[in-house]
Amino acid sequence: MATDFExxxxxxxxxxxxxxxxxxxxxxxxxxxPVAEVTDNAYNPRxxxxxxxxxxxxxxxxxxxxxxxxxxxxxxxxxxxxxxIELTEIFKLxxxxxxxxxxxxxxxxxxxxxxxxxxxxxPPQPAIERRRQQLGLPAVAAPDVNELTTLLKNMGIDKKLxxx
Amino acid sequence: xxxxxxFEGCMIGNRIPFIEAxxxxxxxxxxxxxxxxxxxxxxxxTGFANFDNDGWLAVGARNLALAESEGKDIISLCxxxxxxxxxxxxxxxxxxxxxDKINQxxxxxxxxxxxxxxxxxxxSVLKGELEKIKSSTVxxxxxxxxxxxxxxxxxxxxxVMETDDPMHPMDLKEIVIACGATVVDYGEEVLCCGSxxxxxxxxxxxxxxxxxxxxxxxxxxxxxxxxxxxxxxQFDGKQRDLSKKFEEEFKIxxxxxxxxxxxxxxxxxxxxxxxxxxxxxxxxxxxxG
Numbered sequence: 001m002a003t004d005f006e007x008x009x010x011x012x013x014x015x016x017x018x019x020x021x022x023x024x025x026x027x028x029x030x031x032x033x034p035v036a037e038v039t040d041n042a043y044n045p046r047x048x049x050x051x052x053x054x055x056x057x058x059x060x061x062x063x064x065x066x067x068x069x070x071x072x073x074x075x076x077x078x079x080x081x082x083x084x085i086e087l088t089e090i091f092k093l094x095x096x097x098x099x100x101x102x103x104x105x106x107x108x109x110x111x112x113x114x115x116x117x118x119x120x121x122x123p124p125q126p127a128i129e130r131r132r133q134q135l136g137l138p139a140v141a142a143p144d145v146n147e148l149t150t151l152l153k154n155m156g157i158d159k160k161l162x163x164x
Numbered sequence: 165x166x167x168x169x170x171f172e173g174c175m176i177g178n179r180i181p182f183i184e185a186x187x188x189x190x191x192x193x194x195x196x197x198x199x200x201x202x203x204x205x206x207x208x209x210t211g212f213a214n215f216d217n218d219g220w221l222a223v224g225a226r227n228l229a230l231a232e233s234e235g236k237d238i239i240s241l242c243x244x245x246x247x248x249x250x251x252x253x254x255x256x257x258x259x260x261x262x263x264d265k266i267n268q269x270x271x272x273x274x275x276x277x278x279x280x281x282x283x284x285x286x287x288s289v290l291k292g293e294l295e296k297i298k299s300s301t302v303x304x305x306x307x308x309x310x311x312x313x314x315x316x317x318x319x320x321x322x323x324v325m326e327t328d329d330p331m332h333p334m335d336l337k338e339i340v341i342a343c344g345a346t347v348v349d350y351g352e353e354v355l356c357c358g359s360x361x362x363x364x365x366x367x368x369x370x371x372x373x374x375x376x377x378x379x380x381x382x383x384x385x386x387x388x389x390x391x392x393x394x395x396x397x398q399f400d401g402k403q404r405d406l407s408k409k410f411e412e413e414f415k416i417x418x419x420x421x422x423x424x425x426x427x428x429x430x431x432x433x434x435x436x437x438x439x440x441x442x443x444x445x446x447x448x449x450x451x452x453g
Contacts, residue, residue, distance in 0.1 A: 034355055034356050034375075035361055035368055035372070038368050043368075069364050069365075070361060071360075072360040072372070075316055079321070080331075088321070092213060095214035095215075104214075105363070108364075109215075111208065111211045111363075119204040119205060120178060121212070124178050128178055128179060131181055131437075135184075135437050136185070137188070143202045148226070150273055151269060151270070152219055152222075152223070154272055154273075155218060
């Protein structure tokens with residue numbers, strides 16, 4: 001397994017204080033991880049941190065998708081880590097890279113597209129608008145969709161989306 | 165109390181608005197004033213943040229800038245939204261390089277993030293109004309056994325959320341007690357609902373949900389109280405599928421904490437739209453009377 005030094009630098013830059021280097025693989029993150037428990041460690045946060053720290057880019061991105069995307073973002077590992085490593089931040093970096101590789105589960109591309117096009121993850125629907133009225137609620141204040149799409153386009157998000 | 169900008173979020177605003185109804189009624193009774201703003205998606209800390217971190221920061225910062233332009237703090241009805249908005253606020257306040265980068269993007273659309281407002285989850289606001297909740301409760305819910313699920317992002321990551329103990333949360337329990345109901349512990353209070361992992365891996369989400377619902381059922385809770393729409397959808401919407409998959413009845417009513425408070429305040433269930441729940445709540449309504 002080869003170390004990708006550029007990737008390793010990206011990982012270390014997430015933690016300016018270098019705290020990730022103090023990971024001693026105690027496995028507390030995985031012990032507390034609800035997904036590791038139900039997947040028999042197919043999702044294993046400790047292994048992800050080790051691979052990230054060593055810059056083993058290929059090992060991370062050529063594994064089964066669940067090795068990264070099994071994370072349910074509950075932030076439990078962050079709380080139980082005795083070295084105060086913000087694991088979830090590292091995992092976010094891995095997922096962002098997986099999106100660029102075109103390997104993320106479909107759901108994430110779909111949600112990003114929905115937000116890009118509607119400025120909402122759940123677009124307004126006539127039936128719900130009527131229900132809001134029945135419940136005596138004001139209409140949802142409509143967001144400026146054009147402005148949001150422009151913002152995201154300027155940042156190149158549209159290029160990361162997948163086709164129709 | 166100063167007026168807040170209401171951040172109801174995509175899921176509550178555009179899918180399960182009855183939750184907003186109970187929140188607004190409770191806020192009115194407690195004198196918590198709110199007004200609207202044309203917020204976009206927060207965006208989703210478990211979805212869009214994992215898609216593109218900088219895009220997520222920029223959209224979050226734009227929402228914060230909208231509230232900043234009126235000089236008002238945000239009150240969020242959702243764990244996800246309060247998690248995103250607090251994380252974005254925290255990140256940009258502590259990382260000037262990032263802040264400059266995001267502001268360069270915002271400048272192009274005529275906005276600027278300054279970092280001048282706070283974001284509150286409505287539960288932490290209610291936690292400061294326990295006496296008022298007690299005195300506005302006309303139907304004490306004594307005898308009602310309530311299991312509590314504050315949800316991961318109400319208190320984690322604790323350094324950013326700054327609300328409650330990350331592994332032994334108390335805020336939601338204290339509100340339930342203020343309503344006169346009885347809190348029952350079930351040992352899995354801080355377990356994730358499984359919603360986020362379900363988006364890509366439905367079976368694993370269901371396995372986590374099963375663990376949670378087994379624990380709630382075992383202690384004989386009358387209902388499970390939540391304060392996050394994603395958790396609500398997972399517990400309320402997927403309970404029937406869970407029963408089918410594991411051939412086991414659960415039938416555990418799920419209430420948003422605002423619904424429980426509203427019922428205690430004597431607000432009729434039909435004004436709250438409880439009929440829109442997927443898992444029936446009629447048993448509790450009868451019990452409350």
